Amino acid sequence: MSDQELRISRREFLRVAGVAGAVPLFAAGKALAADAVTIPTRPFGRSGVRVPILSLGGMFDVPGNQLLLRQALKMGVSYWDTADCYEGGLSESGFGRFFKKYPDDRKKVFLVSKADERDPAGMTRLLERSLERLKTDYIDLYLAHNIGDIDEVNLVATRQWAEKMKAEGRIRLFGFSTHRNVARTVRPAADLDWIDGIMLAYNYRTMNTPDLKAAVGTCHGAGIGLTAMKFRGFGPIPGRALTGKKLVEGFRKKGFTEDQAKLKAVWENPKISTMCALMKNMSTLKSFVAAARDRQKLSADDRGVLDAHARETRGGYCAGCANICEAAVDGNVPVSDVMRYLMYHHGYGETEKARGLFHAMDAATRRHMTGLDYGEAERRCPHGLPIARLMHEAVRVLA
Ligand code: SF4
Numbered sequence: 001m002s003d004q005e006l007r008i009s010r011r012e013f014l015r016v017a018g019v020a021g022a023v024p025l026f027a028a029g030k031a032l033a034a035d036a037v038t039i040p041t042r043p044f045g046r047s048g049v050r051v052p053i054l055s056l057g058g059m060f061d062v063p064g065n066q067l068l069l070r071q072a073l074k075m076g077v078s079y080w081d082t083a084d085c086y087e088g089g090l091s092e093s094g095f096g097r098f099f100k101k102y103p104d105d106r107k108k109v110f111l112v113s114k115a116d117e118r119d120p121a122g123m124t125r126l127l128e129r130s131l132e133r134l135k136t137d138y139i140d141l142y143l144a145h146n147i148g149d150i151d152e153v154n155l156v157a158t159r160q161w162a163e164k165m166k167a168e169g170r171i172r173l174f175g176f177s178t179h180r181n182v183a184r185t186v187r188p189a190a191d192l193d194w195i196d197g198i199m200l201a202y203n204y205r206t207m208n209t210p211d212l213k214a215a216v217g218t219c220h221g222a223g224i225g226l227t228a229m230k231f232r233g234f235g236p237i238p239g240r241a242l243t244g245k246k247l248v249e250g251f252r253k254k255g256f257t258e259d260q261a262k263l264k265a266v267w268e269n270p271k272i273s274t275m276c277a278l279m280k281n282m283s284t285l286k287s288f289v290a291a292a293r294d295r296q297k298l299s300a301d302d303r304g305v306l307d308a309h310a311r312e313t314r315g316g317y318c319a320g321c322a323n324i325c326e327a328a329v330d331g332n333v334p335v336s337d338v339m340r341y342l343m344y345h346h347g348y349g350e351t352e353k354a355r356g357l358f359h360a361m362d363a364a365t366r367r368h369m370t371g372l373d374y375g376e377a378e379r380r381c382p383h384g385l386p387i388a389r390l391m392h393e394a395v396r397v398l399a
Pocket of ligand 1: 086125317318319320321322323324325336339357380381382383384387
């Protein structure tokens with residue numbers, strides 16, 4: 001394990017927290033004193049920077065949660081992730097409000113933002129807007145947001161733009177984020193020495209699939225920093241399998257919540273530099289920080305429970321393999337994105353966010369998506385998702 005040595009052992013941690021081993025780590029959060037310990041860190045690829053294994057996702061009411069930012073930083077969660085489009089710009093403005101109040105803290109944070117534009121002029125416009133909102137003159141890692149094919153960024157113009165921005169000091173590192181066709185989008189980046197970091201959907205369901213394992217290994221070997229996201233592995237269909245109860249109760253007996261177990265599963269791969277997680281209240285922040293500081297690993301039985309749960313609930317999870325279903329639909333419909341919006345609605349209860357993303361889709365696409373034939377897409381879907389039914393549900397719930 002390449003993690004920086006923890007400053008206290010698990011036994012000391014439990015003593016400091018004042019809890020017994022069988023109590024959920026969440027409970028330990030109450031006893032966490034600011035600056036008491038640090039979160040383990042890992043190298044972020046070849047950048048020379050070390051980042052905490054837990055990072056703060058910025059898709060929440062950041063302006064209204066300034067105290068949470070302060071506590072996150074004190075607890076060692078110093079990698080902060082946002083995007084031009086998050087919360088209609090309020091996410092970036094919220095981080096900017098914090099940096100305006102605490103300018104000395106800017107250099108303590110590894111700050112990430114993203115652009116939905118692809119052409120250099122558009123990226124420049126969005127970068128300038130981000131810098132203004134964030135009240136900073138540089139972004140540590142700037143990502144092309146949500147690509148589904150490496151060709152979206154593997155362009156001479158994109159490379160020249162990234163190199164120019166780095167030379168001017170406006171960004172330090174460049175890369176992309178991806179939820180779609182993840183393994184086949186990530187793998188070729190290993191041949192691009194100007195891609196410094198990748199943020200990818202990665203969780204206990206997908207991390208051991210051969211394609212993704214190979215893609216992560218190759219990019220890690222090439223010195224690309226890897227940020228995981230979507231660790232919970234929720235899908236567009238709600239509901240729990242029989243293993244769900246076992247999952248919760250089994251981990252609780254050992255002192256973990258379900259989320260903490262899922263985080264630990266991802267952290268067991270040292271090639272992943274950090275896991276970006278949404279922590280929009282102090283309870284969640286403390287619970288996830290406690291998990292990051294805890295040294296107990298999942299047992300083979302624990303991993304078996306997660307694997308069994310993944311198998312049983314496979315039919316409710318969208319793996320983002322958009323190239324499979326979207327090629328089988330006679331129309332330009334981002335099926336995989338719509339599944340993700342339903343996942344935000346069902347899995348996270350983030351209906352307004354899901355509606356916002358749905359409405360950002362092309363209007364013509366939204367109009368004609370329920371009139372298309374998804375029969376062949378459903379036959380090809382490796383998870384057997386009822387795509388037609390879900391597309392109708394998306395229009396009913398999110399339009
Ligand atoms: S709907 Fe099925 S084929 Fe399409 S991205 Fe999801 S899992 Fe893959």
